[in-house]
Amino acid sequence: MDEGHGSHAPAGSDGGSSSMSPSMGHVAGFEAQLMPMQSSFYWGKDMTLLFSSWVTRNPVHYALVVLAVFIFAIAHQFLGYIHKLYNGSSSSGSSKHKHAWLEMLVGVVLYGAHTTTGYLLMLIVMSFNGGVFVAVISGLCLGFLIFQAIERAMNVNGIGAE
Incomplete structure (x- = not known):
């Protein structure tokens, strides 16, 4: 299996400083850095x-x-x-x-x-x-x-x- 695909470990849990999700991969030689997006309603000040x-x-x-x-x-x-x-x-x-x-x-x-x-x-x-x-x-x-x-x-x- 390719490195980073199919793994469910949290981003950055490989000991590196990467903030990339394991399933994102590379885009034209660059690491895709996406911000997490909320997808359900929540109540909070943050x-x-x-x-x-x-x-x-x-x-x-x-x-x-x-x-x-x-x-x-x-x-x-x-x-x-x-x-x-x-x-x-x-x-x-x-x-x-x-x-x-x-x-x-x-x-x-x-x-x-x-x-x-x-x-x-x-x-x-x-x-x-x-x-x-x-x-x-x-x-x-x-x-x-x-x-x-x-x-x-x-x-x-x-x-x-x-």
């Missing part, structure tokens, strides 16, 4: 969020991350609301003037920002940390509630974009 340098190791940092993720989820809903308002106001026929390209550019930027925040939230949830998951879902729900209420109030008062 986590890495999006980048290897964004690590929480104490309860204060973890609480700040959860709060930031919660606010980021609300901001995502805000971007969706603004994009919807902008599309409603710019589709009223005013796009025939000479700055139509600028209106389109603003719409594209809003759409891109909303889409980007959505994908970032998905990646954040993929940290599999239970507290972060709850923060994302709570932030999305609260943001939806806030901006849905604002939209309904605007429609009742005749201010809505529709």
Whole structure:
């Protein structure tokens, strides 16, 4: 059997300083160095969020991350609301003037920002940390509630974009 294949010894247990898993092998002459990825939900303050340098190791940092993720989820809903308002106001026929390209550019930027925040939230949830998951879902729900209420109030008062 090849060395390193089929062995179930922990990485680095061969006495060497290699952090490579025994089943990873070599890629074009280089050792593959992959970071372990969490694949089930867990509850705890020790986590890495999006980048290897964004690590929480104490309860204060973890609480700040959860709060930031919660606010980021609300901001995502805000971007969706603004994009919807902008599309409603710019589709009223005013796009025939000479700055139509600028209106389109603003719409594209809003759409891109909303889409980007959505994908970032998905990646954040993929940290599999239970507290972060709850923060994302709570932030999305609260943001939806806030901006849905604002939209309904605007429609009742005749201010809505529709």
